[in-house]
Amino acid sequence: MDDDFRQAALDYHRFPVPGKLGVHATKRMETQRDLALAYSPGVAAACEAIAADPITARDYTARGNLVGVVTNGTAVLGLGNIGPLASKPVMEGKSVLFRKFAGIDSFDIEVDATDPKAFCDAVAALEPTFGGINLEDIKAPECFAIEAELRRRMNIPVFHDDQHGTAIVVAAAVRNALLLQDKPIEDAKLVTSGAGAAALACVDLLVALGLPVENVTLTDIEGVIHAGRSGMLPNMARYARQTDARLLADVIAGADIFLGLSAPGVFRPEWLPLLAPRPIILAMANPEPEIRPDLVRAQRPDAIIATGRSDFPNQVNNLLCFPYIFRGALDCQATEINEAMKVAAVEAIAGLARMEPDEVVANAYGGEPLLFGPDHIIPKPFDPRLILEVAPAVAEAAARTGVALAPITDMTAYRSSLARHAYRSTQLMMPVFEAARTRSQRVAYAAGEADAVLRAAQIVVDERLAHPVLVGRPGIIEPAITRLGLRIRPGVDVEIFDPTGVEDVHARLGDAYCDLVERRGVPPAAARKRVRQQPSVTAAMLLRLGLVDAALCGTPADWWEETRQVLEIIPRLPSATRAYALTGLIHDGGTLFFADTHLNPDPTAEQIAELTLMAADQIRRFGIVPAAALLSHSNFGASGSPSARKMRDALAIVRQQAPDLAIDGEMHADSALNAAIRARSVSRSTLDGAANLLVMSSLDTANVALTLATSITRGLPVGPMLLGMSKPVHVLVSSTTTRGIVNMTALVASDSVQVDA
Structure with a gap:
């Protein structure tokens, strides 16, 4: 490495705090009761349960998801025998990889012992702490004897990754x-x-x-x-x-x-x-x-x-396997990692390389699809599907060979649970996915020629979420399917609707659109041209005429203009005075919903109340109980400004129309998210804990809050979701990823199922 890169590496390890690992609490520690539950006297209950039944340590402690990365520093990378202390940056790095790629917690343990017996005695004594041991950077021939001895003495997986x-x-x-x-x-x-x-x-x-x-x-x-x-x-x-x-x-x-x-x-x-x-x-x-x-x-x-x-x-790269082998082994409580489990991992990794490439991988490697062939015989380390393929294969092999103390009986459910490690939106979207799968709805995609949409269509078909209808030209779509290595078959798995066609249905779309807009300043010729050349218009018209069950509009063009066109075609619900936009943000602490993030610059109190009720209904569809906070610069009546009065009036309307909804306001954002701060301002609140729906007084406030929170938390946005529409339709923003399109597909498909019901 050159001097600049060496200095960058040293700075990376030193700042903003030394090292790459930290310890973070997984439980709330804000009140006296929290402390009593976490330590004395509450901790005694967990200790007594484990003493009575040791296997419950998995339920009451982190042991079941904790791996020790252990070395004596005798064969570190290409550096040789540099000792345990100098090996620590490598072991910290390995621990970080466990967390990043498989959600496994890890401690690095550097043992100052070159004698195999002393090393084994030290490591074996740690068995109560860990669910598995990853041996690392131990020289041969001692590594053979050490692994064999530890496997004999320990009743948890011991795996020498270098081998x-x-x-x-x-x-x-x-x-x-x-x-x-x-x-x-x-x-x-x-x-x-x-x-x-x-x-x-x-x-x-x-x-x-x-x-x-x-x-x-x-x-x-x-x-x-x-x-x-x-x-x-x-x-x-x-x-x-x-x-x-x-x-x-x-x-x-x-x-x-x-x-x-x-x-x-x-x-x-x-x-x-x-x-x-x-x-x-x-x-x-x-x-x-x-x-x-x-x-x-x-x-x-x-x-x-x-x-x-x-x-x-x-x-x-060993990263293709070790996080996921341990994931599968820990999840079925395997007592070892045996030959059958290793062979299962081989077949899973090899099989993944033969699948169509993932968008995450393509973006990480210059945007080109990596098709199976001489230059792509194994997956790339950033392929999020590795955990979905390798961990279940390992767990199945462990059960088959009798080393799983808790064999996984529902492998489909297990794969779904693993998806939370591959895709952050999985936990939020799971109820919506299940609703979408109850009936295969035909979903039109305006941007049917886009690579991200085509990749999403493959996933939608594989996961049985909907039947895609791609708006676009076959001469563009069909070669793209081949170029991307996808398996979807036009006319079988997906339909292609060519907006330039001349069939009767195209004439119907044109005539119907003319009827809508010719008295809005759009001449018939221009209207028919829009249907042929503006895919969001085409997709929305397919939905309006009942030729599809739902639609995802939006192309790389301007979101506001695309949305305006959709709103001209798909009317609001008769009960709705406006359409609104709700956006979810998935972050490490959970999910927050922001409204109205995209549509209404300065809603009235009545509109804020309407928006809040619609947003609460949408949140319930994710299996989440809504807890709404009406945000303001004013905290519980501290200001008499028009915007503060507006939020107070909106609160009164919501409480009258939905007395069971957990809601409070007007309040500061910190009061909404922290019950202790809120309690210092008001003695009683209908909110219990943190709010998950943040309703803002203006479009500027909501959009700034969303984008700021997204940047700070590095969270994942879901949406915007259109509320108040009479038919299932959303408009995608241009930055929506393949997984985002899959999520929005599930939303509109489940919307359609709900409408049909």
């Missing part, structure tokens, strides 16, 4: 590369450069997948591992060949797979022609591989190559 994590990802890469190269694993010949812990684990797992032992040749810095060699590692002897060959150059000829876990430049370019046709090369020395991909491609374009580097295709 088995590498092996799982390598095996997934080999599995897919062999598929692309049309080579059965039973016929493959493998040669290694390196015979340490990781290399042996890789070969052992490939043998478990069907690679014959006799097809394996190991080499290390001293040459070929042959039958007469002394001082071999414990599990090396099974691969010792009866051969006179002593050098890597002597055994490379005819190899189908070269597995490098050794040193830079070990594989010489002149050996490339000696490999078998369509070879597979895994050159994983870091930072410089055994041979560079550009040299391989120049001489062997028929080869598939993977490395350990992120700047080359096919990065073999």
Whole structure:
């Protein structure tokens, strides 16, 4: 690394506070009662329950979701034996990855013990603390004995990631590369450069997948591992060949797979022609591989190559597996991570690489879809679907092999619960998704040619949320489906409605739209042109005429103009005086709803009351009990300004029309969100705890509050959701992601189901 990058790395670790980890309470600690429950005397109840039944520690403590990342610092990255203290930044980093990618809490434990027995004694004594142990950066051959001893002594999963994590990802890469190269694993010949812990684990797992032992040749810095060699590692002897060959150059000829876990430049370019046709090369020395991909491609374009580097295709990265293996193991209370669980992880990772690419991954890697092929044989680390594929596969294998103390019986429900780690909106959207699945509704998408909509349509079909109707030109949509690697089939899974068509239905749309707007200053020719050229108009007209059940309008064009056009076509509910916009914000502390964020600049008291009631109804559909706060610069009558009086009047109207709704105001935002602060201003409030619906006095206030909160919390917006419409329709903002479109699809589809009911 250069000096600038080194300094940036040091600053990253030092500021704003030293290190990458912290400890945060998961329970409220605001009142005397909270303290009594958390510690003395309430904590005794949890202690007594665990003493009576130790398995309940999972219910009353964090142990069931806590992994120890443990090392003695004897083999840290490429730095070698730098000791436990110097290894701490690496272990903190590993702990952060557990939390980021799988929602697993983790403590890093650096043990000052190089003697295997002393190390094992220290780690085994920690079993009451953890649900699993991730061993890290321990040198061979001691790592073999340490893992075996800890697995024997501990009744929780013990996993040496340097060995088995590498092996799982390598095996997934080999599995897919062999598929692309049309080579059965039973016929493959493998040669290694390196015979340490990781290399042996890789070969052992490939043998478990069907690679014959006799097809394996190991080499290390001293040459070929042959039958007469002394001082071999414990599990090396099974691969010792009866051969006179002593050098890597002597055994490379005819190899189908070269597995490098050794040193830079070990594989010489002149050996490339000696490999078998369509070879597979895994050159994983870091930072410089055994041979560079550009040299391989120049001489062997028929080869598939993977490395350990992120700047080359096919990065073999342990991050693809270890968080999700532990997730599955913890969730079924596995007592170990066995061979079947590792094989299940291999198949899940390999299978994910063959799926259509995810938008998150495409955006992280330059926007190009990563289709299964020679440059994409394993998933990327940022693929949010890894947890959805790997954790259930591991949990199923644990149950199948009898090591799960709490086997997962409903795998569909388990996958749904895991989605909260992949997509932050899952918990909020789950009731809406279930409502949408009760009946397949036809949903029109105005931006049917957009990549994000097409990716969303694939998910909508897979999750049975709706039947997509894509507004757009087949000549654009069909090639895009192929380019994105999607499986949806036009005419089967999705419909394409071409607005430029000349069929009778197009004439109906044009005539109906003319009737709507010709006395609003839009001549018939211009009206028909809009139907053909403005997709939001087309989608809204399809909904108005009953040709679809719901619509998602909005394109990259101006949201306000698109919404105005939709409001011209889809009328409000007869009972509604206005249409309003509600936006949810999912953040680490839960979900807040803001209104009106997009439509009404200065609503009256009557309109604020109407908005509040509509917003409360919408929130109930998420399975959330609404608790509304009418926000103002004034706190409970402190000001007589027009805006404060407006909010007080709105409160009176709401309480008269919906006496059971939890609501209070006018109040400051901190009073709305903190009951203790609120109690200092008023002795009695109809709100209990924090409000989840924040209703503002003006559009400016609501929009500023939403965008400010989004920026500070790095939260995820859901919406805007149109309220008060007579038909199920929303208008997407241009920044809506694929997952956001999926969520909005579920909303309009469930709206439609509710209307039909």
